[in-house]
Amino acid sequence: MLKLRKSKPVTTESPDSHVKRVITEEFDKHYYCETYGISEENDEAIDHFLTEGWKQGYDPCDWFSVDGYLKLNPDIKQSGVNPFFHYVVYGKHEHRLFKEPDLDIAGMTEMSPIVVAKSFANSEVYTEAQLAKQDAINNSDLTSWAKFLDGLDEQDTPHPFIKFNPEASVCFNSGMEGCITGWMLSAGVEIIWAEDKFGALYFIDAFYKYPRQDVFQAFQNSAIPVVSANLGFAIRIQNIKAGVELTFKGLSERGIHILASVVPDNIGSNPVDAAKWLFGLPTPMHLLSSRFNEFDGLIIANLMEARGTEVAKLPHRVYEFGVSPSSDVSIIIPLYGRIDFVESQLLSFADDPYIKEKAQLIFVVDDPNLLAPIRPLAENLYKLYKIPFKLIWGGVNRGFSGANNLGAEYADAPYLLFLNSDVFPQQPGWLESLKQAIESNEEIGVITPRLVFADGSIQHAGMTFLYRTDLNIWINHHPNMGLDPELDPNKELTFCPSVTGACMLMRRVDFDNIGGWSTDYLIGDFEDSDLCLKIRNTGKKVAYLPTVELTHLERQSFGITGTEDFRTKVVILNATKHQSKWRSLIESPASV
Known part of the structure; x- marks a missing residue:
């Protein structure tokens, strides 16, 4: 940066006279006149340098380069100050370079790396390299x-x-x-x-x-x-x-x-x-x-996109057990890690007249280790409970979003319910109540019930977003988690910024309109809030219905991959993607 020191004037001389006086001792009159053909009479040489010469690149002596000083110190060039005057008064004390080094092989190895680097940055080699490189790109x-x-x-x-x-x-x-x-x-x-x-x-x-x-x-x-x-x-x-x-x-x-x-x-x-x-x-x-x-x-995003392209080419296997009724709602349940919850869910579905008469049931196997044991189990469970269902295998583990999207491909109903395999109804009629609530309000794009832990405390009562200043990210936040349901401040249908994907009902037309679940998050974080924000981005609302309650054995339907440190970094990675996509919506409150 150009530095000009302030000092009190000690004479009344003009600025031009001051500059001339300052450089006179260092100015080489004989060199200047001989090099540039200027008369040596009186002060003609130094006057020429001050008015015209330095602007034409004429050097005041054999050791100082006007062009070199301006090239190596672009702030001086921009200021319009006479370069030789600046060097004599300021640059010498600031240890500024005043001449481009004439580097040879021996000299380069002996000179300071800083000097060599600065010379390179101002060299023709660097300029030509940048032009050739840019042309190639x-x-x-x-x-x-x-x-x-x-x-x-x-x-x-x-x-x-x-x-x-x-x-x-x-x-x-x-x-x-x-x-x-x-x-x-x-x-x-x-x-x-x-x-x-x-x-x-x-x-x-x-x-x-x-x-x-x-x-x-x-x-x-x-x-x-x-x-x-x-x-x-x-x-x-x-x-x-x-x-x-x-x-x-x-x-x-x-x-x-x-x-x-x-x-x-x-x-x-x-x-x-x-x-x-x-x-x-x-x-x-x-x-x-x-x-x-x-x-x-x-x-990682590039690898996930490439993997998604390959996964999309894989064939599917569909196993049907019984014939599903003409349905209002297709229930889609991904299976990963364990299958012992399937019977518990079928048992509760068998006691629900609405599900037996109006729901299509689809299990998506998303774990290759489950494929062998699930087929004989499915046959036995169908014989026992007489609940028709489809079993879909997509050829590979697709992740939570991919499994849900695969299930939706085989869904016939105008409404889709996405349900975790570790979520269990407490009584019949829950699905019908959710469906009636969304059906009666065209503003609603997606709706969820209250979910409670096995001990009866609140697990999900709508989601909000919380900014972690220590990590510089927005994360999903479950307000009222761990409280007694009696303390839930929401007693009736409520609009929220986001809701969980563990039990989520929406219209098929809205699902198709937003392109389904996003598959660009790593290992199952932020996919549900991403879907909610896609819904909100269309102008529709996200709803929470506390009058319907199910039990959620959270994260028991799949194992957590990797160490705690790895999982923490996955959350930060996904949160970074999530907020880069949706920051404006995250920071604005949901309309109510």
Whole structure:
């Protein structure tokens, strides 16, 4: 930044006279006149320099470069101040560069990395590299970049102002996504790229930086200054080849330097496995949401989309037990982890005349380990309870949203009830009451009952959103959880910001209108609130009916994947996606 010191005037001389007086001692009249053909009479040379010469790039002496000073100090150029005057009065004390270094191979290794980096940033090599690189990116053609590199030599010396040290390299889904992690020191702007032996080239423009205190401590006295511990990096590279060496290269004014080589390991295509690897990168908890938004989330989202494309191609198996009646409501129940709850649900359904006469029952097997035991169990349960139902297998674990969407594909009724396998009615008539409430109010897009734990305390009485300042995310919040139902402030139909997906009724037309359940959340978080926000985004409302009550043995219908640390990071990842999609609706109250 340009700095001008204030001082009290000691004479009444004009500003031009003051500038002239200040630079006279350093101004080389003989050099100036001989170099630029100016008369040596009187003060003609210095007057010419002050009025015209410096603007034309004329140097006042053999050791100072007007163009170099302005190029290396763009704030001075922008100010319009005479560059030689500024250097004599201020720049000398601020240790500003006054001439572009004339670097040769020997000189470069001896000079400060800061000087070398600054020279590179203002060099023709850097300018030409940026133009060639941008042309290659814009036109998806490496011709201009290859032509640029042909004019440069590959050096066998270390890069003069970059230390680049990759420590781990992996690829996911056979190279569709890749990640390189390690640490780097740099004294200035970098031009770095990676190549493989097949000619593929990857420009490295975006680094996710994270703290590496060990590196910071190790390089305290390095010629490359370290002012922050943010020296760790993670790089995302797409469409690399698994098991093929990647060579990283960096540019300087001397030419091309090899920085490092890696051979990425293939982790596989499962987004959960990718998340487990990525979540190992050290980052403080309060910074995870920004990291996930900038880095991990992009990789995982791409893997989930690719997996979704493959899952959509899989065939389905449909097993029918009995013939379902002409139905008002299709009940869709995903099965994961355990099947011992199925009989308890069928037992309660068998005692409900409305369900027996007006409901279609669909169980979606979402766990390959359940496929063998569920079929004989289903046959026996149908013979015992005489409740017709369909059993759907989608070929793979699709997750909560995917299983619900699959069940909806086979649903015939104008209303859809999405029900967890660990939710149990307390008495007949509950479904009919929910259906009557939504049917009588066109404003309602989705409705849920009260859910209680096995001990009778409230588990769900509508959902709101709560901002976690420690994590910088909005999370789903269950108000009144754990209270006695008598203390529920809501005594009749109430509109809420969101509701649970454990027991949720909606019209088929509304379900189709919003595109069903979103399948881009990892391991079953925020899918129900996402659906509610999609409904609200259409102008319809989300309702909670406390006069209908069921029991929910929360999260006993599936196992929690991974460690507590992993689950916490999954919640933060999904919350980050959720709020990036719906922040304006989350922060605005639901209309009532």
